[in-house]
Amino acid sequence: MKKYNFKKVSYYFIMTLLIGVYSCSVNDDYKKFVEEGELSYTGKIDSLKILPGRNRVKLEGLIISDPKVTQLRVYWNSKKDSAIVPITRTSGVDAVSTVIENLPENIYNFEVKTFDAKGNGSIAQNVTASTYGPRYQASLTNRNMINNIPDGDRLTINFADMDRSSGVLGSEIVYTTSNGLEKTIFVDINDSNVVIPDSKFLAPLKYRTTFKPTTTAIDIFYTDYTTVQPRPTPALKNAKQPFAYDTVAGLVGGRWGTLAEPWITNAAAKTHNGVGGYDNGCCAGREKTMNLESGWGSPNYTNAKIHQVTTADANVNYQLRFTTVTSNYSTNDAAGAYLVIALGANGLPNVENVTTAPEVIAYKKIGGIDGGTLTVNFSVPQVSQISVGLVATQTGEKYCNIKSWEIIKL
Missing domain, CATH: 2.60.40.10 (Immunoglobulins)
Structure with a gap:
């Protein structure tokens, strides 16, 4: 007959009972969490x-x-x-x-x-x-303006490049138009210069640079405005060989013409059947030069004038450089020809008044420069328009084939 160990049976019975009670308790706890149904999540954005x-x-x-x-x-x-x-x-x-x-x-x-x-x-x-806030704002710098070049109502501005990682977008320029109105334009960071065609001559302007810290940023940051006073740089145009001539006036005899703008040629210089001052060339090297030539069947000149107008800055030392291809002008010529720089946009005085006219800033009689260069130094006390050119009274066989004009800052 098989014997049972009642102590072991009692132990197993008690353990089974306890596990059952615990399981019921766990099941009851779960029911408390799902009394109102299963967990629900809304759809995410x-x-x-x-x-x-x-x-x-x-x-x-x-x-x-x-x-x-x-x-x-x-x-x-x-x-x-x-x-x-x-x-x-x-x-x-x-x-x-x-x-x-x-x-x-x-x-x-x-x-x-x-x-x-x-x-x-x-x-x-x-x-x-x-x-982004004050720390980022403090790190921003205005784009450097290399220079600004006024030319009447036309203003050219040149900018330096910048580190693109700063988030720079470009610059806003606020200027005064020739009609006295305030206008704002934007210059992209990829543009190194801008030409403003309607800027009031020498009127101050201001500019600031714009930034976005990231491409996705919702706000634009600005530097403080920098105020700039345009400073003129006197420049002569159509001022070297090959000179351009006025195609409307055309050429006479295939050789003589009148210089194209901005040169202004008076009637006294147009002795070749209504044109003068431009020489298409009689021989090698003299092609497309500026030339007042008398003799050889051409009339003499009396106060023939050719000039153009530019603007000089205040209290700056400049030098006008005048170079010829060939010339037989002499400082001993009666009356003769002069390089002249005169204040204002009204042109040049007559030959007989060059040395005494109050508007004349500087002058030099032309002579002894066959293939050479003459220089004339000058300055103005305030920003001023100036007329630059030559005036001549000449008789007989005289010529001066001019190669170039240039104004430099000393």
């Missing part, structure tokens, strides 16, 4: 972006699939701060956009969740974004 700005960020996204979503919540600073965005669903895709203000310059970790009317939330999405 799609295409989520948080864009940086000046002490703020902009949140953008789409609600696509879940019609129950009624609210978006954004948390930051370890959930100590938050923002709530109400959402009204339609039958389609709904765009969500909101700006969170008053965020000091920093890097933020945002947690974003959607909710339905019952308080059921979506799975959290975490996005890191920055804000």
